[in-house]
Amino acid sequence: MIVQDAKGSRHATTTSRPDFQIIAKTLDQAKHEELAMELTINDTSYEVQSDGETPLLWVIRDELGLTGTKFGCGLAQCGACSVLVDGVVTRSCVTPLASVVGGRITTIEAIEEDEIGKRVVEAWVDHQVPQCGYCQSGQVMAATSLLKENANPNDDEIAAAMTNLCRCGTYNAISAAIRDLAGETKEG
Amino acid sequence: MLDTKNLERGDLASPTPTNISRRGFLLATAGVTAGALVLSVGLPAAPARAQQAGMAPGTRVPAFLEIRPDNTIRFLSPFNEGGQGIFTAMAQIVGEELDADPAAFLVENAPAGEDYKVMGAPFGRVTGGSMSVRSSFDVMRRLGALARQMLLQAAASRLEVPLGELATEPGQVVHAASGRKVSYGDLSETAMDLPVPDPDSVTLKKQEDFSWIGKPVARLDVRDKSTGRAVYAIDVKVDGMLHAAVQHAPRLGLTAGHIRNEDTVRGMTGVHSVHTLDGAVAVVAERWWNAKRAVEALQVEWSDPGAQGTDKRYMPADFSTAAFRERLANEPGEGKVAEEEGDAASVLQKAENVVEATYFSQFLHHAQLEPPSTVARFNDDGTLDIWLPNQAPEQFQANIAKVAGIEAAKVNVHSPILGGFFGRHFLYPEANPYPQAIKLARDVGRPVKVIWSREEEFLRDPMRPMAAVRMRASLDEQGMPQALDIVSACEGPTEAVFGHNPDKVDPTAVEGLTGKAYAIPNRRISQIYVKNHTTIAYWRSVGNSMNDFLYEAFLDELADKGNIDPLELRMRLLKGNQRLSTLLQHVVDLSGGWKRGPFDAEDGTKRARGIAMASPFGSHTAAIAEVSIREGQVVVHDIWESIDPGSIVNPAIIGAQINSAAALGTSQALLEDTVYEKGEPQARNYDLYPILRPDQMPRVHVGIVESGEKMGGIGEPGLPAVPPAITNAVSHLTGKRVRSMPLSKLTFDA
Ligand code: FES
Ligand code: FES
Numbered sequence: 001m002i003v004q005d006a007k008g009s010r011h012a013t014t015t016s017r018p019d020f021q022i023i024a025k026t027l028d029q030a031k032h033e034e035l036a037m038e039l040t041i042n043d044t045s046y047e048v049q050s051d052g053e054t055p056l057l058w059v060i061r062d063e064l065g066l067t068g069t070k071f072g073c074g075l076a077q078c079g080a081c082s083v084l085v086d087g088v089v090t091r092s093c094v095t096p097l098a099s100v101v102g103g104r105i106t107t108i109e110a111i112e113e114d115e116i117g118k119r120v121v122e123a124w125v126d127h128q129v130p131q132c133g134y135c136q137s138g139q140v141m142a143a144t145s146l147l148k149e150n151a152n153p154n155d156d157e158i159a160a161a162m163t164n165l166c167r168c169g170t171y172n173a174i175s176a177a178i179r180d181l182a183g184e185t186k187e188g
Numbered sequence: 189m190l191d192t193k194n195l196e197r198g199d200l201a202s203p204t205p206t207n208i209s210r211r212g213f214l215l216a217t218a219g220v221t222a223g224a225l226v227l228s229v230g231l232p233a234a235p236a237r238a239q240q241a242g243m244a245p246g247t248r249v250p251a252f253l254e255i256r257p258d259n260t261i262r263f264l265s266p267f268n269e270g271g272q273g274i275f276t277a278m279a280q281i282v283g284e285e286l287d288a289d290p291a292a293f294l295v296e297n298a299p300a301g302e303d304y305k306v307m308g309a310p311f312g313r314v315t316g317g318s319m320s321v322r323s324s325f326d327v328m329r330r331l332g333a334l335a336r337q338m339l340l341q342a343a344a345s346r347l348e349v350p351l352g353e354l355a356t357e358p359g360q361v362v363h364a365a366s367g368r369k370v371s372y373g374d375l376s377e378t379a380m381d382l383p384v385p386d387p388d389s390v391t392l393k394k395q396e397d398f399s400w401i402g403k404p405v406a407r408l409d410v411r412d413k414s415t416g417r418a419v420y421a422i423d424v425k426v427d428g429m430l431h432a433a434v435q436h437a438p439r440l441g442l443t444a445g446h447i448r449n450e451d452t453v454r455g456m457t458g459v460h461s462v463h464t465l466d467g468a469v470a471v472v473a474e475r476w477w478n479a480k481r482a483v484e485a486l487q488v489e490w491s492d493p494g495a496q497g498t499d500k501r502y503m504p505a506d507f508s509t510a511a512f513r514e515r516l517a518n519e520p521g522e523g524k525v526a527e528e529e530g531d532a533a534s535v536l537q538k539a540e541n542v543v544e545a546t547y548f549s550q551f552l553h554h555a556q557l558e559p560p561s562t563v564a565r566f567n568d569d570g571t572l573d574i575w576l577p578n579q580a581p582e583q584f585q586a587n588i589a590k591v592a593g594i595e596a597a598k599v600n601v602h603s604p605i606l607g608g609f610f611g612r613h614f615l616y617p618e619a620n621p622y623p624q625a626i627k628l629a630r631d632v633g634r635p636v637k638v639i640w641s642r643e644e645e646f647l648r649d650p651m652r653p654m655a656a657v658r659m660r661a662s663l664d665e666q667g668m669p670q671a672l673d674i675v676s677a678c679e680g681p682t683e684a685v686f687g688h689n690p691d692k693v694d695p696t697a698v699e700g701l702t703g704k705a706y707a708i709p710n711r712r713i714s715q716i717y718v719k720n721h722t723t724i725a726y727w728r729s730v731g732n733s734m735n736d737f738l739y740e741a742f743l744d745e746l747a748d749k750g751n752i753d754p755l756e757l758r759m760r761l762l763k764g765n766q767r768l769s770t771l772l773q774h775v776v777d778l779s780g781g782w783k784r785g786p787f788d789a790e791d792g793t794k795r796a797r798g799i800a801m802a803s804p805f806g807s808h809t810a811a812i813a814e815v816s817i818r819e820g821q822v823v824v825h826d827i828w829e830s831i832d833p834g835s836i837v838n839p840a841i842i843g844a845q846i847n848s849a850a851a852l853g854t855s856q857a858l859l860e861d862t863v864y865e866k867g868e869p870q871a872r873n874y875d876l877y878p879i880l881r882p883d884q885m886p887r888v889h890v891g892i893v894e895s896g897e898k899m900g901g902i903g904e905p906g907l908p909a910v911p912p913a914i915t916n917a918v919s920h921l922t923g924k925r926v927r928s929m930p931l932s933k934l935t936f937d938a
Contacts, residue, residue, distance in 0.1 A: 058477035067423035068416020077874035108416030124414035132271030133413025134607030169851020
């Protein structure tokens with residue numbers, strides 16, 4: 001349960017669903033929640049007020065108003081909330097704010113400023129990938145992360161990296177788009 | 189579709205947006221804009237042209253179209269976009285007769301209003317039943333033609349030439365004699381002030397003259413959806429808004445009593461207030477995350493008044509899906525007849541070779557990726573602006589008015605694009621968050637956005653029905669089916685939502701058992717109504733989502749009993765039916781010829797193929813699936829599916845929709861099952877309710893047959909043939925007859 005002190009500051013919480021591992025040291029600092037934290041998102045520094053346990057997703061969406069990153073499950077199941085932290089795809093719904101202070105965060109809003117991200121978007125348009133589109137911010141982030149790490153993934157590597165869910169079933173279009181990009185890299 | 193070019197943040201934040209032109213209702217009412225973080229636009233959907241009263245829905249041109257000086261065309265669509273491509277299809281259809289490139293269109297969902305009820309009675313206007321295009325095709329073409337006529341009239345007076353000397357090219361009027369051209373954007377202001385011509389005065393194009401209809405026109409929304417710019421209901425934000433999260437009663441019908449730790453929770457970070465709602469508690473906070481943490485911490489004493497004998501559903505504490513399934517299977521009676529031909533009862537009585545089996549369908553979640561949400565804002569003038577995912581704006585408007593206790597005309601319904609729907613966003617009792625948002629907004633005196641967490645959604649998501657279906661059939665000496673008796677114990681979604689009529693069969697309970705084209709001379713198809721404790725909903729392809737599985741799987745059972753190959757049996761039963769024989773042959777050819785197996789694949793696996801057909805929503809489909817078994821579980825490698833929708837608007841969208849429907853059909857067949865124990869669903873998120881993952885997705889090969897028959901639907905028809913094609917392949921491969929889904933609950937060795 002929640003324990004509060006007189007000022008209403010939270011000391012410790014557990015929920016029925018412990019969602020995420022808290023990075024203890026950083027969190028300790030962050031618990032002094034009046035202490036604003038600095039976040040670097042899309043090459044801009046933001047001072048944020050949320051406490052350190054808040055999932056990055058909700059800081060991005062509610063505090064910074066960047067709503068391109070989506071909420072689907074809150075449980076690291078679907079990948080709709082994927083962002084890049086230092087270039088690596090990360091499910092922001094289970095990523096405590098305190099754990100990414102000092103990291104470089106990229107959200108879908110800045111994806112076209114990334115050279116690889118821009119090519120991913122073009123491939124998505126060429127292959128007419130999205131249907132409802134709700135999962136696609138996350139899919140584009142996951143594909144960008146994969147191609148940053150491995151410019152020429154084979155089918156197994158694509159399958160291993162692209163695990164985000166899509167209820168509209170755009171999976172075949174997604175892998176076709178990535179195969180195209182892998183081919184592009186090969187030639188170039 | 190989503191355009192930010194002229195939407196400055198400041199415009200949106202101000203109550204009366206400055207960028208609204210004289211006829212700017214278009215911009216103001218749709219409630220969908222992109223990129224912008226603040227949406228506080230809220231003009232009522234005022235009819236544009238008061239002087240022309242009594243116009244038929246779909247004819248008042250200025251209510252639908254605004255052509256801007258830059259020649260972009262804002263179009264208010266009667267139907268909402270949720271991935272099925274309707275905004276693009278509408279732009280193709282209207283653009284065709286308007287003579288404007290669909291790529292110039294910016295499409296939004298229209299507000300509630302008589303003008304948009306283009307489907308006619310009884311639907312008026314809903315996005316569902318795969319009806320959008322086929323129900324409005326002629327009306328929307330005529331709308332485009334009327335707009336073109338008005339532009340021509342405006343050009344005739346502008347250029348001072350007779351209208352007969354004018355023609356159009358995409359986006360402009362041309363006077364060939366003088367070589368002069370005027371863009372639609374230049375003419376629009378004048379044109380939209382003209383009275384709309386008599387709808388019968390315009391002639392529509394011939395099919396052979398189509399420039400865009402029938403072509404794989406690129407979708408208008410893919411770029412915004414690939415870059416995070418598309419705005420869904422969950423993204424809407426208005427000035428001064430607070431966030432709310434809810435904790436629902438664990439069972440329907442329970443009410444919130446004392447909250448033990450209310451004071452403590454009220455003191456938690458960011459918490460504004462704690463509320464008791466109908467069957468739920470809520471926390472309102474500055475941020476949704478704080479609201480969620482707090483509401484989950486609430487220790488609520490739920491009280492159980494028992495069934496109240498009202499229309500409201502009550503979930504008893506001892507309810508389990510396992511027990512309900514048994515009940516359905518053993519429900520006595522022969523049911524009410526939905527379809528009858530010949531005399532099945534006496535043929536069956538005399539027959540020597542009778543096959544009998546009970547088949548089951550399971551409860552399913554919609555599991556659309558966007559969780560439900562609603563933003564409600566009461567305005568000083570007594571109006572209510574409300575943003576919510578919905579498939580039926582007028583129905584929602586009427587209900588919201590009732591809940592809020594104000595006139596419908598004072599409710600401005602904004603319907604942003606949908607993050608998937610599959611039937612989820614109709615009006616379902618207990619299953620929409622808007623009553624909560626309305627009450628909270630009123631209580632706190634500020635706009636409120638309610639978001640349901642995935643866990644709260646899976647607790648209140650209404651179910652695709654469960655059915656137990658008793659099948660009996662007799663075979664003649666050649667092994668051909670002579671009589672078929674089907675009794676389905678099931679509550680259909682239509683009677684569940686709109687009320688059960690004891691004298692009638694719910695067609696949506698039995699579609700797919702009824703309406704099959706196979707020539708079985710004696711048939712009796714019936715339904716036994718069994719009311720559910722769960723709420724029940726439409727789910728992509730509705731009754732067909734389960735019934736074509738139940739029927740087509742049993743048909744394979746009959747084929748095996750009668751020693752006839754299942755393709756051969758279907759061909760014989762369709763003898764003389766040119767359209768469906770052609771379609772069946774088409775999918776066989778698409779798959780490289782019928783190869784039932786089992787056979788050894790190159791990768792060393794043993795595989796088999798299954799075949800099935802369905803005729804849902806005015807279209808016809810045939811599917812073949814290839815499967816193998818890996819570690820006791822089914823792998824679907826390939827699906828070949830051919831569809832004959834009569835005539836087509838966009839083959840690329842059809843291809844995408846068949847892929848999408850095949851994915852959902854495969855997901856249902858392999859994985860999905862909503863299980864209740866002790867009155868509660870056991871899965872509250874995707875961890876325990878798995879949906880199809882990318883590595884489980886089969887390759888999908890799509891065939892389109894354009895027979896030229898009456899136009900059918902596209903979004904749903906691809907689904908129903910897929911589950912039986914898969915299970916028929918599995919039954920054949922493993923020798924174990926599959927009579928229920930999902931296959932993950934069964935183990936196989938092969
Ligand atoms: S919302 Fe983060 S993984 Fe689903
Ligand atoms: S496009 Fe709809 S969930 Fe992926």
